[in-house]
Amino acid sequence: MKVAWAGSREAFQVSDRMAKLVANDPVFEKFSKPMLGRKELFKNTLRKAAYAWKLINDLRLTEEEAKWLRHYIDEPNYTDLHWEMFVPAIEGQGTKEQKKKWLPLAQTMQIIGTYAQTELGHGSNVQGLETTATFDRQTDEFVMHSPTLTSSKWWPGGMAKVATHAIVYARLIIDGLFHGVHGFIVQLRSLEDHSPLPGLTLGDIGMKFGHGTYNTMDNGVLRFDHVRIPRNQMLMRVSQVTKEGKYAQSDVPRQLLYGTMVSVRQTIVADASKALSRAVCIATRYSVVRRQFGSRNGGPETQVIDYKTQQSRLFPLLASAYAFRFVGEWLKSLYIDVKQRLEANDFSTLPETHACTAGLKALTTAATADGIEECRKLCGGHGYLISSGLPELFAFYVPACSYEGENVVMMLQVARFLVKTVSNLGYKQPVGTAAYLGRVTPLLQNNCAVQTAEDWLNPDAILEAFEARAARMVIGCGERLAMFENPEEGFAELSIDLVEASLAHCQLITVSVFIQKLNHEIPGNGVKRSLEVLCYVYALFLLHKHQGDFLATGYLTPKQASLANEQLRTLYSKVRPNAIAFVDSFNHMDHYLCSVLGRYDGNVYPKLYEAAWKDPLNDSDIVDGIQQYVQPILKQKLHYAKL
């Protein structure tokens, strides 16, 4: 199962080796992090990042190994933006000459970059950005300027204190004419003494949600006061500006300017299963250790994992972790394919890839953030302790619902793709993830054939149910949209239904990828049979949760929906014996989990007790402030003694 989770034996070996390397190195200790103040926390992260870079070079780690190393170090920092956004932006949007100049510098970290797109006034609406890049023909330069307070760049990670360079998105202006938003490579700091370059105001935007997690990152604010950069620092794969000030567009679509976001959204989907599996592992192990009620004749109480209600909250999350792992793997291969095509100027699959990355980013991050919080509750009161590992994980993870495309905004992008696909049905056969929309007639006409709970243990029945639900919701929206004279007005009016239809479409993708995975790629019958159970749990849990959709579209009868739920409960009993094996297969080491409740050895209570004594408040019996503020209250003679 460990190999099935990792994707291959080689992938397992690489991640396992890196997990052990980090766990066994005292530099990467992290239990004390929550006790540090912001400055110490930040410095501590800089120290770890520098040490990690040394290890990467000294040990000559491959790119894959270096990624796992960063992952297991488990602290967001400036290198995330450098490797995940700055470098890909140059790769995807730079010309050959620009790549030749900038990539070697970035890949050896002689420069450190960030991605400065969002502003105080605009994040989602990229076309609304206000920073200007005005071409000056006399000097062959662009003048970068922040004309308003709301045009201040706001959020870029690593920008406040570390990055030496940034890809800055700004409105291109030539001779007073606006030519859209473009990316520019801008140096922020001196490579000698690290001070901000003249004309730039740089700072940190302040503390964020949670203490010890995202505050390791220096998210920054940046303002320009007429800062000049050479013309050849505009990223020019999509559009070019000549030294005469002529603006020209290549054959490549403008959407490539948004390419870096497609790349990172794919990474975020691939990473969702890491965060969810981490929370599920903690909650499952603890649910086996924790006992409440049910003692008979003085025997042990019931393990809380044996309560049906606990199972009905926990096991769908376990199944979701596996579903997200597989859909992340699938999306990565789709992305690798589109990347190769884009390099060869084939843009045909870009719209579908954009819809998949946007929609699956929204689906997986929302379910993962909610899932981590549910795992915290599944651990009862102890889940609220930092030493459970869950509060910090939640604080780290939840912004994923907002960054890289706010989730609702992303689902509306999927909706645009689906509406377009449906309106083209007469003359363009949909392919890939939208292929089912080409079979609308049977999907709209045929209803579910399930008669017994057992009938739901059939991938074809499940797939057809999810296809029919999504198709009916999408086509229903399409029909209602057609009644509006102004399509944009109609889209806005129907946006709530469109987001629900998009979610149905994305859930269909995750369910069908899980089924596909079982049909083709699982080594060993035992592993395959166990994963089949999780696949059914995932699908039937979604069906139960969204049964309103399945019933309202008329595909299921109430009887069939309740048979699905009956089957789901039976499946929970089949998951139970393997629950620990399923979470051990994630191969999460204690160091990575950083959780007293999720310990591999189950030795929860002594370690929980021990962890409490490490709190700085327990350094002495009488702490600072007691004599000054508590004793005077105790010793005063009150007039209102009776109160």
Ligand SMILES: CCCCCCCC/C=C\CCCCCCCCCCC/C=C/C(=O)SCCNC(=O)CCNC(=O)[C@H](O)C(C)(C)COP(=O)(O)OP(=O)(O)OC[C@H]1O[C@@H](n2cnc3c(N)ncnc32)[C@H](O)[C@@H]1OP(=O)(O)O
């Ligand atoms: C316990 C503690 C644990 C700690 C653990 C720590 C561990 C960490 C360790 C290691 C991790 C390492 C890996 C980390 C990886 C993740 C890094 C993440 C870092 C996060 C940093 C965040 C960065 C950011 O947020 S950057 C800013 C992102 N901003 C956005 O996403 C903005 C969203 N807005 C948009 O995308 C667009 O503006 C829009 C699409 C919403 C609207 O754009 P508009 O131009 O108005 O477009 P529209 O008219 O709707 O569309 C025009 C056509 O273009 C198509 N289209 C739109 N976008 C794209 C695209 N991206 N690609 C292709 N096509 C696109 C659209 O469909 C339209 O097409 P049509 O055919 O014309 O209809």
Ligand SMILES: Cc1cc2nc3c(=O)[nH]c(=O)nc-3n(C[C@H](O)[C@H](O)[C@H](O)COP(=O)(O)OP(=O)(O)OC[C@H]3O[C@@H](n4cnc5c(N)ncnc54)[C@H](O)[C@@H]3O)c2cc1C
């Ligand atoms: C931790 C973190 C790190 C970040 N790192 C970076 C970074 O490195 N670089 C960078 O450039 N940016 C970064 N960002 C910014 C991030 O990309 C934006 O915050 C994100 O894209 C959301 O945009 P917004 O803040 O403008 O939200 P808004 O768009 O203002 O969202 C507010 C609300 O309005 C709704 N809404 C907005 N538009 C629509 C619409 N058309 N229809 C319906 N509802 C709508 C949303 O659903 C949401 O509910 C980061 C953000 C965070 C939290």
